[in-house]
Amino acid sequence: xxxxxxxxxxxxxxxxxxxxxxxxxxxxxxxxxxxxxxxxxxxxxxxxxxxxxxxxxxxxxxxxxxxxxxxxxxxxxxxxxxxxxxxxxxxxxxxxxxxxxxxxxxxxxxxxxxxxxxxxxxxxxxxxxxxxxxxxxxxxxxxxxxxxxxxxxxxxxxxxxxxxxxxxxxxxxxxxxxxxxxxxxxxxxxxxxxxxxxxxxxxxxxxxxxxxxxxxxxxxxxxxxxxxxxxxxxxxxxxxxxxxxxxxxxxxxxxxxxxxxxxxxxxxxxxxxxxxxxxxxxxxxxxxxxxxxxxxxxxxxxxxxxxxxxxxxxxxxxxxxxxxxxxxxxxxxxxxxxxxxxxxxxxxxxxxxxxxxxxxxxxxxxxxxxxxxxxxxxxxxxxxxxxxxxxxxxxxxxxxxxxxxxxxxxxxxxxxxxxxxxxxxxxxxxxxxxxxxxxxxxxxxxxxxxxxxxxxxxxxxxxxxxxxxxxxxxxxxxxxxxxxxxxxxxxxxxxxxxxxxxxxxxxxxxxxxxxxxxxxxxxxxxxxxxxxxxxxxxxxxxxxxxxxxxxxxxxxxxxxxxxxxxxxxxxxxxxxxxxxxxxxxxxxxxxxxxxxxxxxxxxxxxxxxxxxxxxxxxxxxxxxxxxxxxxxxxxxxxxxxxxxxxxxxxxxxxxxxxxxxxxxxxxxxxxxxxxxxxxxxxxxxxxxxxxxxxxxxxxxxxxxxxxxxxxxxxxxxxxxxxxxxxxxxxxxxxx
Numbered sequence: 001x002x003x004x005x006x007x008x009x010x011x012x013x014x015x016x017x018x019x020x021x022x023x024x025x026x027x028x029x030x031x032x033x034x035x036x037x038x039x040x041x042x043x044x045x046x047x048x049x050x051x052x053x054x055x056x057x058x059x060x061x062x063x064x065x066x067x068x069x070x071x072x073x074x075x076x077x078x079x080x081x082x083x084x085x086x087x088x089x090x091x092x093x094x095x096x097x098x099x100x101x102x103x104x105x106x107x108x109x110x111x112x113x114x115x116x117x118x119x120x121x122x123x124x125x126x127x128x129x130x131x132x133x134x135x136x137x138x139x140x141x142x143x144x145x146x147x148x149x150x151x152x153x154x155x156x157x158x159x160x161x162x163x164x165x166x167x168x169x170x171x172x173x174x175x176x177x178x179x180x181x182x183x184x185x186x187x188x189x190x191x192x193x194x195x196x197x198x199x200x201x202x203x204x205x206x207x208x209x210x211x212x213x214x215x216x217x218x219x220x221x222x223x224x225x226x227x228x229x230x231x232x233x234x235x236x237x238x239x240x241x242x243x244x245x246x247x248x249x250x251x252x253x254x255x256x257x258x259x260x261x262x263x264x265x266x267x268x269x270x271x272x273x274x275x276x277x278x279x280x281x282x283x284x285x286x287x288x289x290x291x292x293x294x295x296x297x298x299x300x301x302x303x304x305x306x307x308x309x310x311x312x313x314x315x316x317x318x319x320x321x322x323x324x325x326x327x328x329x330x331x332x333x334x335x336x337x338x339x340x341x342x343x344x345x346x347x348x349x350x351x352x353x354x355x356x357x358x359x360x361x362x363x364x365x366x367x368x369x370x371x372x373x374x375x376x377x378x379x380x381x382x383x384x385x386x387x388x389x390x391x392x393x394x395x396x397x398x399x400x401x402x403x404x405x406x407x408x409x410x411x412x413x414x415x416x417x418x419x420x421x422x423x424x425x426x427x428x429x430x431x432x433x434x435x436x437x438x439x440x441x442x443x444x445x446x447x448x449x450x451x452x453x454x455x456x457x458x459x460x461x462x463x464x465x466x467x468x469x470x471x472x473x474x475x476x477x478x479x480x481x482x483x484x485x486x487x488x489x490x491x492x493x494x495x496x497x498x499x500x501x502x503x504x505x506x507x508x509x510x511x512x513x514x515x516x517x518x519x520x521x522x523x524x525x526x527x528x529x530x531x532x533x534x535x536x537x538x539x540x541x542x543x544x545x546x547x548x549x550x551x552x553x554x555x556x557x558x559x560x561x562x563x564x565x566x567x568x569x570x571x572x573x574x575x576x577x578x579x580x581x582x583x584x585x586x587x588x589x590x591x592x593x594x595x596x597x598x599x600x601x602x603x604x605x606x607x608x609x610x611x612x613x614x615x616x617x618x619x620x621x622x623x624x625x626x627x628x629x630x631x632x633x634x635x636x637x638x639x640x641x642x643x644x645x646x647x648x649x650x651x652x653x654x655x656x657x658x659x660x661x662x663x664x665x666x667x668x669x670x671x672x673x674x675x676x677x678x679x680x681x682x683x684x685x686x687x688x689x690x691x692x693x694x695x696x697x698x699x700x701x702x703x704x705x706x707x708x709x710x711x712x713x714x715x716x717x718x719x720x721x722x723x724x725x726x727x728x729x730x731x732x733x734x735x
Contacts, residue, residue, distance in 0.1 A: 001016065001029070001032075001033055001036075001214070002408050002411070003212060003406060003407040003408055003630060004016050004186050004188075004212065005036060005037075005040070006407055006408050006409060006410060006632070007184075007186075007407060007632055008037075008040070008042065008154045008156075008184045008186055009040070009154075009410075010409070010632045010633055010672060011183070011184050011633055011668055011669065011672055012181055012182075012183075012184065012632050012633055013154075013180035013181055013182075013183055013184055013185035013186050013187070014180060014181065014186060014187075014210055014211070014212060015177040015180055015186075015187045015188075015189070015205070015208075015210060015211045015212070016033075016186065016187070016188045016189070016211075016212050016214065017188075017189050017191060017201070017205060017211060017212065017213050017214065018030065018188065018189070018190045018191070018214045018216070019190075019191040019192075019193045019198070019202075019213065019214070019215050019216070020192075020193055020215065020216030020217070020218075020219065021192070021193055021194050021216070021218070021219040022192060022194060022219055023219040023220050023221075023222070024216040024217075024218065024219035024220065025216060025219075025220065026190045026192075026216060027160060027190065029190075029214065030158055030160055030188065030190055033156075033158065033188055034046065034156075034158055037154075037156050037186070040153075040154070041153055041154075042153065042154045042155065042156050042186075043152065043153075043154070043155045043156070044155075044156045044158060045063070045064055045155070045156070045157050045158065046158045046159075046160065047060055047061065047063060047064070047157065047158070047159045047160070048060075048159075048160045048161060049159065049160070049161040049162050049163065049164035049165040049169070050161065050164050051164050053166060054164060054165070054166045055166065056166060057166060057168040057169075058135050058166070058168045058169055058172065059166055059169065060159070060162075060165040060166060060169035061135055061169045061172050061173065062135065064135065064140070064157070065135055065140070135172060137171070137172045137175035137176060138175070140172075140176070141175070141176060141179055144176075144183065144185065145183060145663065145667070148183050148184065148667065149667050153184065154184035154185070154186070155184065155185050155186070156185075156186040156187075156188065157173070157176070157185075157186070157187045157188070158188045158190075159173065159187075159188065159189050159190060160190050161190060161192065162189040162190055162191055162201065163191045163192045163195040163197045163198050163201065164192075164195070164197070167200075170200065170201065170204075173187060173189070174204055174205075177205075177210075177211070179660065180210070181210050182642070182660060182661065182663075182664035183664065183667075189201065189205075193215075209623070209624060209626075209627025209628065210627055217295075218295045218296060218298060218299060219295075219296055220296065220299070220300075221294075221296040221297065221300060225296070226300050229282075229297055229300055229301075229304075230304055232280050232281070232282060233282065233301065233304050234304075235280070236276050236277060236280060236282070237273070237276055239265075239269075239272070239273040240273050240274070240275075240276040240277045241305075242263065242273070242313070243259065243263060243270070243273045243274060243277055243283070243290075244277050244282050244283060244292075244301060245301060245302065245304075245305045245309075245310070245313055246259060246262050246263060246313060246316075246317065247259065247283060247290055247291070247292055247301075248292060248297070248298050248299075248301035248302050249302060249310075249313055249314060249317050249339070250262075250317065251298065252291060252292040252295060252297075252298040253289055253290070253291045253292075254289065254290055254291075255288055255289050255290075256270070256288050256289070256290060257288075258320070258321075258324065259290055261320045261323070261324060262316060262317055262320040262321075274290065281293065282297070310342075311342065311343050311344070312343070314339045314340075314342040314343040315339070315340070315343040315344070317339050318336055318339035318340045318343060318348075321335060321336055321339070322336060330356070330359050330360070330363075333352055333355055333356045333359065334356055334368075334372075336352045337349060337352035337353045337355075337356050337372065337375075340352055341353065341375055341379070344382075345375075345378050345379045345381075345382060346379060346382040347379070347382060347383065349375075349379050350376055350379035350380070350382075350383075350391075353372050353373070353375055353376040353379065354376055354395075356368075356369075356372050357369045357372045357373050357376065357398065357402075360372065361401075361402060362590070364628055366402050366405045366406045366630075367406055369402045370399065370402045370403060370406050370408075373395055373398060373399040373402060374399070376395050377392070377395055377396070377399070380392050380395065388426075389422055389423070389425060389426020389427075389428060390423075390426060390428055390432065392419075392422045392426075393419050393420075393422040393423040393426065393428060393433065393436070394419075394432075394436055395419075396415050396416075396418050396419030396422060397415075397416070397419040397420075397436040397437065397440065398436070399415050399419075400412050400415040400416045400419060400440060401439065401440055401443055403415055404443050404444065404447060404629075405443060405628075405629045405630060406630055407630030407631075407632060409447065409450065409453070409632065410452070413452060413453055413456050416440075416456065416460070417456060417459075417460065419436070420433070420437075420460050420463065420464065420472075421463075423469075424463060424464075424467045424469075430468065430469045430470070430471055430472065431471075433469055433472050434469075434471040434472050434475065434512065437472050437475050437476075438475060438511065438551075438554070441475060441478065441479065441515070441554065441557075442553055442554070442557055442591060442593045442594065443593060443629075444457075444479055445479060445482055445557070445593065446593035446596070446629065446631065446635060446636075446637055447631075447635055448483070448486065448633075448634040448635040448636050448637075448639075448674070449482075449483035449484075449486045449487050449634055449674060450634055450672075451671050453483075454480065454483050457476050457479055457480050457483075458476075458480060460476055461473045461476040461477055461480065464476065470503050470507065471507060471512040473503060474500050474503050474504055474507075474512050474513075474515060474516050475512065475515060477496055477497075477499060477500035477503070477516070477519060478500060478515040478516065478518065478519045480496050481493050481496045481497045481500065481519040481522055481523055482519075482522060484496060484523075485522055485523060485525065485526070486636060486674045487674060487675065488526075488674075488675050488676065488709070488712055488713055490523070490526055490527075493522070493523040494523040494524075496519070496523075497516075497519040497520045497522070497523035498520070500515075500516040500519045500520070501516050501517065501519070501520050503516065504516035504517075509545055509548075510545065510549055511545070511546060511549045511551045511554060513545065514541075514542040514543075514545035514546045514549070514551075514554070514558070515542065515554065517538045517539075517541055517542040517545070518538065518539060518542040518557075518558045518561065520535075520538045521534075521535040521536070521537075521538035521539040521542065521558075521561065521565075522535070522561060523535075524538070525561075525564065525565060525568060526568075532565060532568065532569060535565060536562065536565055539558055539561055539562045539565065540562070542558045543555055543558045543559055543562065546558060552585075552589050553589050553590075553591040553594070556582065556585060556586050556589060556591050556594050557591070557593075557594050559578075559582060560582070560594050560597050560598060560601075563575050563578045563579055563582070563598075563601065564601070566578065567601070567605070572605055572608065572609065575601070575605060576602065576605045576606075576609075579598045579601045579602050579605070580602060582594075582598050583595065583598055583599075586598065592625050592628065592629060593625075593629065593637065595621075595625060596622055596625040596626065596629075596637045596641075597637065599618045599619070599621050599622040599625070600618070600622050600637065600640050600641060600644055602614065602615075602618045603615050603618040603619050603622070603644050603648070604640075604644055604647075606618070607644070607647050607648065607651065611648075611651055615648055616648075619641070619644065619645055619648060622637075622641050622644075623641060623645075625637075626638050626641055633668055633672040633673065634668075634671070634672045634673055634674060636674060636677065639665060639668075639673060639674065639677045640677065642661045642662075642664060642665055642681075643661070643662070643665060643677055643680060643681055643684075645657075645661055646658040646659075646661035646662045646665075646681075646684065647684065649661065650684070650688060655688060655692065658684075658688060659685065659688060659689075662681045662682075662684055662685040662688070663685060665677065665678060665681035666678070666681050666682050666685055666701070670709070675709045675710055675712065675713035676713040678710065678713070679705060679710040679713040679714055679718070680718065682701050682704055682705055682710065683701075683705065683714075683718055683721060683722055685701055686698045686701035686702050686705075686722070686725055687721065687725055689701065690725050690728060690729060695729055698725065698729060699729055699731055702722060702725060702726060702729075702731060705722060
C-alpha cells in the first residue's frame, strides 16, 4: 500500500490485489486505502461486485463512465384526453403483482441484456440493462490520459468483491492494469480467495511484476464463535491449555517431537495433556503432527493466554527451536526472530533479525527485509549505551537501501538522513560510515535525479564535511555529479566533480579516490573530443583502483560509464561487445542496476544496427529488473526502458504501443524526466504522429522542442530529424 501511494505521488501507478478468506479484514484495508488516497487529493472511484450482475456485461465498471452513449428510448407522455387514468381516480390494486411486467423474461441473460416493457398503473415504462453502455477499455484509457495531461493529479479505482465481477468487467480492468504503470492510476482489487472465480483473476495477475499482492491467510472468527472458543479453552486443565497455546504460537501445526521439546514433557505426560484438548475439539492429531482444526482459532488462542504468560511461552518456543535447529534455515530464522522479538526486544532478537534481513535482501525479498529491519530498530535501545549509535546508524543505512528497492523513496530519504545523523552524533569512525554508504551508491544512482534526493545529498555532504567525514562526503559528491550531469547542468557538475577530486587528493589511492576520479570523468562525457579523451583516462584509472581494492560492483559501474563513452564516440561495435561481455560478470556480482544499464544499452545498439531476437531478450530482462527494484520516475533506467521499448514497438509496426510509451514520457513533469530522455521522446513521438497523418499533434510537439532546456538536450542528429519533419509539415525550421 505504501509503495502504491509513493508511485502515485511520482506519476506512476500500480495494481494492488488484496486477497483473503471472508472476514479477514479486506474491506477494512480498502477503507484505509481510500482514506489515504482522498487525503492526497486523488480522484477515487469505488465499485462493488455482486453475484446479481455477474451475467450483465460491464455491470461492474459501468459507473466509471461519466456519460452514457446509449440514448434512452423516448416514451411519449400520455394524452390527457385519451388516458382515462388522468380523468378517474385509480381504483385500489387487488394485488401487488400488478406492479410487475406483463411478460416475464425467459432467463437471467434476457433480463440483463434486453430492454423490457411493462405497465405500472396502466402506463407503459421502458427499462434498459444497467450496463447497456458498452465501455471500450481503449477509449476509456485515452480519456484518462487526456485528463492527466490537462492537469488531473491521480486516479484510483477501488473494487470491493472483485471476484463477483462479470467477465467483461474483469477484462476491462485488466486492460487498464496493464497500462497503469504509465500514468498515476492505481487499481485496487479485493478478491475473496474462497470463491472459485478467484482463479480467473489469479491466472491473469500472478507473475506480473507491476502487481502487488496483499495475501491475508486467516480470517477472524465470529464474536459468538470466539466466545464459545473461550469457554471451551477455560474448561481445560492448565497443562492442556499450555499445549493448545504452544500449538497456536507455532502457527497451528507442530510435530509431536517439537511439541514435546517445547513443553519439556515426556511422552506419557504429553499424551495426558493432549487428551482433554482433542476431546474438546481444540486440537487434532494428523499423523505425527498436532494441529488446530480451524485456522480462525489460531490468532484467537494466544489472546486467551494473557500477556505475561504469552511472552514467556514465546521465549520457550524460541529456545526449543534454536536447540532443535543449530543451523536454521531462512524460514526457521524468521520464526526464531519473531518469537524472540515477541518475548523481548533485546540483543537475541536483534541477532536473528539482522541475520534474516541479510539473507532476505540477498534473495531479493525486499519487503520482508524491510519489515525485519523495522523491528530491529526497536531492539536498539536494549543495547549498551556505547553501542547504540553504531547499531542504529548501520541498521538505518541498511534499511535505506531496502526501502529504495521497495519503491518507498520518501521513507528511504528520511532513513538516510537519520542514519548519517546517528553516525555524526555518535562520532563513529569515518571508515565505518564510509563502508555503509559505499554500498548505497549503485542503488541511489539508479533512483536518478529525484529533486528531493538531490537536495538531501547536498545537505548530507555539507554535514559530513563539517563532521570531518571527508570520504563519506566524496561518495555523496559522486552521486551529486551524476545527477547534475543527468539534468544537463554540465558546468555545475564539473564544479562538484572538481571539489570531489580536490577532497580526494590527500586520501590516497582507494575506492573513495577512485569514485572521485570517476566523478571527474562523468562530468566530461558531453565535452569536446579532448575532454572525452580526458574522461576516458580518469575512468580507466578509477576502474583499476576499484579492481585492486576488490570493489567489484563499483568497478563494473565505472566500466559501464566507460562503455557509454565509447557509444558517444561512435564506436558502437566495440561498445556492444563490451556490454555483452559484462553481463555474466554483473550477474555474478548481483549488481542489478548495472545489469539494467547494460541490457538497455544492448537493446539500443541493436535497434540502431540490425535488429534481431536479442532485443526481445534484453528488453524482457530490463523490464524484470525495473520491476524487481521498483524503480519510479525519474529513474533513468525506467525511463530509458520506456523509450527503448517504444522504439522497438515502432520498428515492429506496433504503433499504438510506441505512442503510449512515448506519450507517458512526454507527459511527465519536467522535474521527473531528465531533459535528454524527454527531448528524444518528444521528437520520436512527433515523427510518429507526422507519419500517421496527425500533423497538428506533430507541430505541437515540435514547438515544445524549442524550450531552452530541451533545445540544449538535442543531439546534432536529432536536430536534423526535427528539421526534416518540419520541412515535411511546412513548418519553419528552428532558429
